[in-house]
Amino acid sequence: MAMRGRTSHVRRFTIGAVALALTAVTACGGGDGDDGSNGAAASSCEPASGKVTLDYWSWVPGMQEAVDLWNSENPDIQVKLKTTPSGNAGTYQNLSNALKAGKAPDLGQIEYDSLASFRLKEGLRDISACPGVSEAGSEFVDWTWSQVEFGADGEDGVWAVPQDTGPMALFYRKDVYDKLGLKAPTTWEEYAEQARTVKKAGKYITHYSQTDPNWFTGLLWQNKATMFERDGDTWAVTVDRPESRKVADYWQELIDDKLVATDLQGFSPALYKAWNTGEVVTWISAAWGYSTIRDNAKATDGKWAVAPMPQWNAGEKQAGNWGGSTTAVLGKTEHPAEASKFALWLNTDPEALEILNREGGLYPAAAAGLELPALKQPVDFYGGQKVFDVFAEASANVDTGFTWGPTMTDTYRFLSDGTAGVIAGKTTLGDVLKDTGAQSADSLRKQSLEVTGG
Template sequence: MSTRDRTSTLARRCIAGAAVLALAAATGCGGGSGKDDAAADSSCKESSGKVTLQYWSWVPGMQEAVDVWNRRNPDIQVKLKTTPAGNAGTYQNLSNALKAGKAPDLGQIEYDSLASFRLKDGLRDISSCPGVEAAGEKFVDWTWSQVEFGANGEDGVWAVPQDTGPMALFYRKDIYDQLGLKAPTTWDEYADQARKLKQAGKYITHFSQTDPNWFTGLLWQNKATMFEREGDAWKVTVDRPQSRQVADYWQKMIDDKLVATDLQGFSPALYKAWNSGEVVTWISAAWGYSTIRDNAKSTDGKWAVAPMPQWQAGSKQAGNWGGSTTAVLGKSKHPAEAAKFALWLNTDPEALEILNREGGLYPAAKAGLDLPALKKPVDFYGGQKIFDVFAQASANVDTNFTWGPTMTDTYRYLSDGTAGVISGKSTLADVLKQTNSQSVESLRKQSLDVED
């Protein structure tokens, strides 16, 4: 998740109205994983004198927000380093910097990767930092639960929410109208439309081997949580009936050549296919509105947004793809100042406006939900108020979906396995089984309790 367009686009993975992720408690993880451990490390007292903070982020326009902060806070200056999107380089670079003792004070980390960084002592519990304890009420309720660990946050607060990614269906309304099609309400309808579009020389969508987070969003919609927490033990549930239903559906779409399998997400080839009308839908998060807008400019006014197709007619379930936080890294010498900046960045009206305008972010802060831009029709989408659709989606994301403490490994297993599916050497059902067993071993290598 390459070119500036790719980095920009992936930055916007952190957008969208309020989706829901239930981040599982990670008690029982390795050293430094409890609130008492962090408290022993530091009481989060404010530093004396002037402070300079290092911050890594991939959000376009972040420098403009940092400049506002620096003008207002001459004694706490922030130096921004623009990085590749999370799994495209930032996470590996952060891990290397942590090992070398050269990590920044703050970093952008997606919700699903918080537990992984906490497991390697990469994060700082900021619950005792000034202003943090009272900050929860400033955020949409579910988002604050994503940065807490333990029941009712008993194991601390490990980041500040930034944004999320409830999913919906982007589709070429002009082409749908020409073919007499309407936005599908079920997955069966979507498959039927794929066959009609194929007859018209088009693909309904692409299936990428490099977007395991996207596939996870599809699982999420079907309430196919990948991990469960039972006491102090983890249970890996990647291969479960709900997941296999999703896998079998997309396997048939692949086998019947109804989806493009030679196009990777966020690639020039995919953008060309959107511009030409070769690919006519994309199931994506709210941040996807700017991805299409910025990379398929010749299709201005031709797209629309509808809720995700459902597994059962009449249902309203939505998946979630993306969402980031601003985290204070474990070895920061200025945690109080870093936490102060993280809170400001994600609650200040001017900062929220900049990050929405320049970076495409849909804030997690309650104040951000009232941004004027999110209430207006969007010209590129034919004047549709598309964020109304995402607001509805965010209210229908399963709050019980659980992230595992080694999600970066699980995503890698999914991605590697999908490459074999695309080449015809395996199936998505095989990938689920393999990823399940590999994820079990990944947890055990971290000395975590795993239930068979």
């Protein structure tokens, strides 16, 4: 997200038709909620009469420190944290299983793009009637609050509290680049040329992971390759489109020419070792990625730098977005008032925001969080560079027309499964786009949505 001083840019960053996407989910109808929509209705949200213990699942590094701070100040509402894998690496499947078994936690970290999927599973609680929630919208950057309100102007409730965003840029080993006589690439063509230079030096320019389909989605996003479109009550599945094919063909060539490491999964010990040894020298990632490298490649302290994403056309300034999460109150919680109180505190309290930025690398969704001193200071690990200036510019250059589908967890699974075949040499990324489009269309039809394309 942009700095507070650039709020005009931030507030136009609405991710296009996301609100429409979530409204369409409501149109599915059914569910057990008292309001006739999927998820648990906010028919009441009365505080408990005694002490409460809440279970919370999150993958943010340093989250325990924030939870400990809360627990020290709130003896009657204690939070038990379970540290989990990142969403598509395991947490979402585990949450789905727990919901089916009636053993889900009170709160869970869920990315914006996956909220609708959990709504369809009746996995979220409408917390709009809980104390302080309806008034909290003004404390967050506009577009993030609109993503947790399903329906125009919040008429269909509030289903989570915004936490962070993920504008993307290029992390690169400046020491390696300097040694090879390279500068941060400005175009994807230049990046591919650098990949060949880096390979001759016995290194890989980056890795291509099977387990990060939302990373690939961020690359599509940069090229304005929206995966879904909506016209009234009808969904068009546009996963396989010329803009997407351009991105897929580019990366397929890098894979075919063995210019990227394909045996490394995201957020894995093997990848961290490759960063530490200099085997892999760049990572196209989100603002939160600065702490991922910092905490897992300590041997490279002071050797990294951050630059804008390479562009498809010289002179452009387009950026993608990867991730960005919410703190969601899950549908079967017995303590929605206490859960929503903790979720609001976690994502608005200055001390909590500072902890989550310092330890977890989160780029806050709260307006006050954009004033954190750390976001305006040089970062020692990155050679004293003010890295968040790069991400502030990136957030102002993300296409606002990108549309999430209402079953993104399915779409991501299709992408991930297909990518496994690409890595094995059995298919191509272009074919994966085609197959994912068809499978995603079937997924929407199973939810009784009107669908074209795919």
